[in-house]
Amino acid sequence: MLSIMRTIRRYSNRKLYDTHESHYVTLQALAALVRSGEDFQVVDHGTNRDLTTATLAQIIFEEEKRGSRLPATELRRIIQSGTI
Numbered sequence: 001m002l003s004i005m006r007t008i009r010r011y012s013n014r015k016l017y018d019t020h021e022s023h024y025v026t027l028q029a030l031a032a033l034v035r036s037g038e039d040f041q042v043v044d045h046g047t048n049r050d051l052t053t054a055t056l057a058q059i060i061f062e063e064e065k066r067g068s069r070l071p072a073t074e075l076r077r078i079i080q081s082g083t084i
Contacts, residue, residue, distance in 0.1 A: 006033070006040035010051050016042070031059045 006020040008030065018025045018040075033040055034056070042055040063069060 006038065008040050008042045008055075009045045010042055010055070011045045016055075017045075027055075027059050027062055030055065031063065034059070 004020070006018060008025065009017045009019060011017065016025050016027070016030065017023070018029075030040065030042075040052070042051040043049065044051055060070070
């Protein structure tokens with residue numbers, strides 16, 4: 001079965017719109033999609049610039065604010081490796 005990648009549009013007011021389901025979504029909803037293995041791409045509504053990486057980083061940031069899940073050593077490793 002071929003899976004179609006969802007497109008999430010990010011508007012200037014920072015709202016996120018799931019074009020597949022035709023409704024607005026939260027970062028928590030996107031985190032749930034990631035956990036379920038669903039792939040998506042976040043694009044700026046005005047420029048079509050790919051914002052997927054920045055959005056995934058924002059999800060991690062918001063989850064860390066609620067309660068640390070990643071050890072500081074792992075976060076440092078990610079930053080040191082230059083993968084961000």
